[in-house]
Amino acid sequence: MNTDVFAAHESNVRRYGRSFPTVFKRALGATIWGEDGNPYIDFLVGSGALNYGHNNPNIVEPAIEYLLGENILLSLDMYTVAKREFIEVFVDSILKPRGLSYKIQFPGPTGTNANEAALALARKYTGRSSIMAFTNAFHGMSLGSLAVSGSASTKELGGVARHDVTRVPYDGYPTPAFDSASYIDHVLSDAGSGIDKPAAIILETIQAEGGMNTASAAWLIEIQRICHRHGVVLIVDDIQAGAGRTGEFFSFEFAKINPDIVCLSKSLSGSGSPFSIVLIRPDLDIWNPGEHSGTFRGNNLAFVTARAMCKMWSDGQFTTGVERTTARLQRHVDSLVAKFPWCIEQKRGRGLMAGLKCRSQAVVSRVRHVAFENGLLIESSGPNRDVIKVLPPITITDDELDHGIAILDHALKEQANGY
Numbered sequence: 001m002n003t004d005v006f007a008a009h010e011s012n013v014r015r016y017g018r019s020f021p022t023v024f025k026r027a028l029g030a031t032i033w034g035e036d037g038n039p040y041i042d043f044l045v046g047s048g049a050l051n052y053g054h055n056n057p058n059i060v061e062p063a064i065e066y067l068l069g070e071n072i073l074l075s076l077d078m079y080t081v082a083k084r085e086f087i088e089v090f091v092d093s094i095l096k097p098r099g100l101s102y103k104i105q106f107p108g109p110t111g112t113n114a115n116e117a118a119l120a121l122a123r124k125y126t127g128r129s130s131i132m133a134f135t136n137a138f139h140g141m142s143l144g145s146l147a148v149s150g151s152a153s154t155k156e157l158g159g160v161a162r163h164d165v166t167r168v169p170y171d172g173y174p175t176p177a178f179d180s181a182s183y184i185d186h187v188l189s190d191a192g193s194g195i196d197k198p199a200a201i202i203l204e205t206i207q208a209e210g211g212m213n214t215a216s217a218a219w220l221i222e223i224q225r226i227c228h229r230h231g232v233v234l235i236v237d238d239i240q241a242g243a244g245r246t247g248e249f250f251s252f253e254f255a256k257i258n259p260d261i262v263c264l265s266k267s268l269s270g271s272g273s274p275f276s277i278v279l280i281r282p283d284l285d286i287w288n289p290g291e292h293s294g295t296f297r298g299n300n301l302a303f304v305t306a307r308a309m310c311k312m313w314s315d316g317q318f319t320t321g322v323e324r325t326t327a328r329l330q331r332h333v334d335s336l337v338a339k340f341p342w343c344i345e346q347k348r349g350r351g352l353m354a355g356l357k358c359r360s361q362a363v364v365s366r367v368r369h370v371a372f373e374n375g376l377l378i379e380s381s382g383p384n385r386d387v388i389k390v391l392p393p394i395t396i397t398d399d400e401l402d403h404g405i406a407i408l409d410h411a412l413k414e415q416a417n418g419y
């Protein structure tokens with residue numbers, strides 16, 4: 001396998017290429033092949049950006065047709081047919097059936113672009129500057145998003161202090177017994193707390209990069225109530241947990257909350273094409289025309305593939321399949337937890353977004369290595385990188401899922417032999 005060109009010319013910053021030292025060439029569904037022809041089951045899926053698998057024919061075929069038709073590819077924020085059709089399907093297949101009503105902002109194409117827009121809008125709307133953000137949060141790599149992120153290494157990257165950010169404990173932090181929602185309510189109500197009333201509270205319902213920490217429905221409902229009570233904008237960063245990852249389209253549906261702003265990206269295009277949107281409670285949409293901008297707000301190929309993805313959610317066979325796969329993955333994960341208590345401390349995550357909190361980073365890094373050797377791509381997360389992220393495509397076949405889990409099982413068993 002020739003990887004010389006990467007070592008010679010690509011920046012030292014490269015990471016996944018080191019974790020998975022092969023050169024990938026082809027992919028379909030949940031399987032990705034190296035140029036040597038070796039197949040791997042993909043439980044990494046572009047860190048949640050390929051929830052619908054690689055080259056999903058329902059999604060890629062309309063894109064091929066679109067590309068061949070001399071259609072618009074880039075349009076800033078002009079009106080195009082592809083954008084109109086995306087909006088229509090997004091409203092009809094996603095928002096309306098869930099009783100949701102939002103204006104849609106198209107920022108730049110990455111997740112962090114969406115978060116920056118959301119934070120800017122909340123600050124403009126409230127006239128306040130501070131943002132409340134959680135321990136172990138991850139919101140992206142631009143300065144505003146870095147500021148609200150929790151991890152130490154992420155902070156150092158910004159090279160700046162976290163201005164205008166108040167860090168508060170996430171659900172279950174530092175211990176399951178601590179009632180973080182009451183604490184937040186208290187500091188916002190107490191004039192002596194020394195904590196400024198924020199423009200917004202920004203949260204992930206599952207902190208994927210932060211270690212698959214999972215908020216309960218009760219906690220989310222309570223945070224929403226606190227936001228209403230104190231006139232604070234609730235922003236849900238659904239960039240990784242949304243677009244189907246938990247088995248429902250939005251990760252907060254199970255809690256029946258109605259956030260003021262929702263940010264989507266990663267799997268939103270359905271195809272891996274860069275795309276993000278900010279969903280805004282209509283009365284909060286106080287942007288002036290052109291006040292917030294970005295060159296790549298009009299990635300029409302992403303409009304086409306995102307439309308195809310959203311249409312799938314109106315298909316009962318598709319949603320039933322996702323439910324079945326969710327239950328199957330959860331059964332597998334429960335059995336791994338029961339089988340390898342000396343490796344795995346706790347199950348984390350929800351739906352098709354599963355996490356295995358392990359006893360050490362060393363275990364996780366060996367599991368990842370053995371899994372790769374045996375044909376499975378899997379990654380770790382958390383401040384100590386001791387959580388295995390299990391993110392199969394939500395469209396994975398039973399055979400591929402069982403096969404991927406069998407490889408993971410084997411890799412965990414190897415660790416048992418090492419002790």
Ligand SMILES: *Cc1c(COP(=O)(O)O)cnc(C)c1O
Pocket residue numbers: 109110111112113115138139140141204208209237238239240241265266
């Ligand atoms: C990946 C991610 C982001 C950042 O998205 P980019 O496209 O990398 O800028 C923000 N929030 C969450 C929860 C993410 O998982």
